Amino acid sequence: MNDLDLMAGFRAGVAPPVPGALDAARDRLMSEAAGPDRRRGRLRFRHLAPVAAAVAAVVTVSSLLLRPSAPGTPSAEAAAVLRLAAAGARGAPALAARPDQFVYIHSIQGGATFHFDTANGVETFTPPVERERWDWSSVDGTRGAHIRQKSLEPGKDEPGADWEQAFPPCTTDRVTDCDSDVGYPRDLPTDAAAMRERLYGTPRGDNPADQGAFTTIGDIMRSHYVTPDAAAAMFEAAATIPGVTLVPGAVDTAGRQGVAVSRLERGSRRELIFEEGTYRYLGEREVATADHPAAPEGAVISYRVQLEVAIVDRTKQLP
Amino acid sequence: MPQITRSAAIADDHTVIRRSADDPEAFGAIFDRHASTVHRYLARRAGPTLADDLTAEVFLAAFRARGRYDLTQPDALPWLYGIAANLLRGHQRSETRQYRALARTGVDPALDGPADLVSERVTAAAHVRALAAVLARLSVREREVLTLVGQAQLSYPEVARALDIPVGTVRSRLHSARQRIRRALADFPELDLTNGADA
Numbered sequence: 001m002n003d004l005d006l007m008a009g010f011r012a013g014v015a016p017p018v019p020g021a022l023d024a025a026r027d028r029l030m031s032e033a034a035g036p037d038r039r040r041g042r043l044r045f046r047h048l049a050p051v052a053a054a055v056a057a058v059v060t061v062s063s064l065l066l067r068p069s070a071p072g073t074p075s076a077e078a079a080a081v082l083r084l085a086a087a088g089a090r091g092a093p094a095l096a097a098r099p100d101q102f103v104y105i106h107s108i109q110g111g112a113t114f115h116f117d118t119a120n121g122v123e124t125f126t127p128p129v130e131r132e133r134w135d136w137s138s139v140d141g142t143r144g145a146h147i148r149q150k151s152l153e154p155g156k157d158e159p160g161a162d163w164e165q166a167f168p169p170c171t172t173d174r175v176t177d178c179d180s181d182v183g184y185p186r187d188l189p190t191d192a193a194a195m196r197e198r199l200y201g202t203p204r205g206d207n208p209a210d211q212g213a214f215t216t217i218g219d220i221m222r223s224h225y226v227t228p229d230a231a232a233a234m235f236e237a238a239a240t241i242p243g244v245t246l247v248p249g250a251v252d253t254a255g256r257q258g259v260a261v262s263r264l265e266r267g268s269r270r271e272l273i274f275e276e277g278t279y280r281y282l283g284e285r286e287v288a289t290a291d292h293p294a295a296p297e298g299a300v301i302s303y304r305v306q307l308e309v310a311i312v313d314r315t316k317q318l319p
Numbered sequence: 320m321p322q323i324t325r326s327a328a329i330a331d332d333h334t335v336i337r338r339s340a341d342d343p344e345a346f347g348a349i350f351d352r353h354a355s356t357v358h359r360y361l362a363r364r365a366g367p368t369l370a371d372d373l374t375a376e377v378f379l380a381a382f383r384a385r386g387r388y389d390l391t392q393p394d395a396l397p398w399l400y401g402i403a404a405n406l407l408r409g410h411q412r413s414e415t416r417q418y419r420a421l422a423r424t425g426v427d428p429a430l431d432g433p434a435d436l437v438s439e440r441v442t443a444a445a446h447v448r449a450l451a452a453v454l455a456r457l458s459v460r461e462r463e464v465l466t467l468v469g470q471a472q473l474s475y476p477e478v479a480r481a482l483d484i485p486v487g488t489v490r491s492r493l494h495s496a497r498q499r500i501r502r503a504l505a506d507f508p509e510l511d512l513t514n515g516a517d518a
Contacts, residue, residue, distance in 0.1 A: 007469025025375035
């Protein structure tokens with residue numbers, strides 16, 4: 001028995017919906033789906049020839065896939081930095097790795113704590129505490145993962161900030177508490193157009209498409225080994241995302257100086273940071289803007305500096 | 320060219336959602352498939368009464384956002400769980416109040432049946448009360464990951480998709496939540512919580 005078994009049993013006996021509750025919910029949905037004018041049109045549509053229906057279906061698919069993007073283009077300065085970063089990465093040799101090896105990522109990171117006080121409804125902000133982190137993830141996703149974290153400010157950090165855990169591989173397709181993330185994705189596009197399509201195609205919940213594409217770059221870089229050519233394609237693609245701008249001045253992250261390109265989200269701006277001079281990818285930050293619900297404007301909400309990425313034979317092994 | 324035989328199998332969620340762009344009422348099939356599962360998750364977090372209302376809101380929100388559904392995903396459930404978790408963020412006070420009531424009194428408001436069944440309510444075991452106290456103290460981000468893994472039984476990649484966060488973040492939040500539970504339940508050695516997945 002472990003604590004997840006305990007959660008699986010917690011409120012397992014909750015009552016099913018009272019009779020009629022789901023019917024009412026379905027009625028609300030269906031009356032919205034019917035719409036004021038749609039019903040007539042739909043009925044007529046169903047009497048059309050099957051060919052017309054097939055054509056309509058094709059049109060629908062493309063309209064779902066090709067979402068309109070927000071107006072605007074990235075700023076010229078931001079695009080220039082991203083192209084320099086791409087040029088620096090392009091053509092460099094990729095790390096060799098066997099499927100049974102592990103991707104090792106060593107980083108320094110910090111994340112703010114938000115505490116929601118249910119008594120008064122106020123959310124409070126505690127600035128990030130710096131931590132060192134080591135991630136090992138299976139090259140092909142079949143051998144699990146391992147994380148080690150150590151607080152660099154133990155006096156200020158919460159108890160339990162130092163931790164280490166092995167995440168076992170998934171042995172069947174429906175086992176929870178297991179890990180199947182591929183540490184070394186081999187299918188990342190290496191040209192900008194295909195990468196752009198990939199970034200826009202990644203599901204991002206309800207976020208706008210441009211924001212989703214930009215956020216996906218940080219997500220991919222954070223927990224995977226990305227070959228230099230794929231990274232170059234990613235930065236070239238980023239240079240085409242509307243709303244990307246250059247952050248004025250140098251950005252200091254965990255003592256490293258860099259230049260940052262950023263994109264505004266609701267409540268914060270997300271930054272990708274490159275080393276000054278070399279334009280090597282350094283890491284990322286999230287900084288609160290004036291409309292953030294809890295953090296003051298300009299406060300760093302989270303950051304991460306990538307120190308080393310390597311391929312090793314086993315989890316817990318250092319390169 | 321061989322004859323293509325039409326499969327009698329029910330269309331996957333993504334096929335239904337694609338179809339619903341043109342035929343909105345087709346979306347009803349998504350409700351029929353997943354409403355009771357979503358209701359159960361909502362009820363386990365916020366109690367059955369709130370779950371009745373929120374179930375309707377989840378599917379209305381999903382219907383309105385169906386144009387942004389990732390059509391490569393055949394199973395809509397993680398997406399629906401994500402919408403449910405998002406809506407629950409607006410009901411944190413109600414959710415945590417019920418955890419605290421259970422921790423304090425041993426009676427779980429979320430397990431209340433209709434009024435005539437009240438006499439059959441059972442008082443929760445001490446460790447369940449302790450668990451409820453931890454759940455009330457977790458951050459909403461930790462609680463989302465913990466309940467989606469522990470109660471909804473989603474895999475890490477599914478949780479990542481539901482909450483729109485990277486898998487590494489799922490791991491971190493889950494770790495932190497589980498650690499809090501184990502610390503709080505250290506006084507119940509009979510549970511033998513050592514047999515977890517931790518190295």
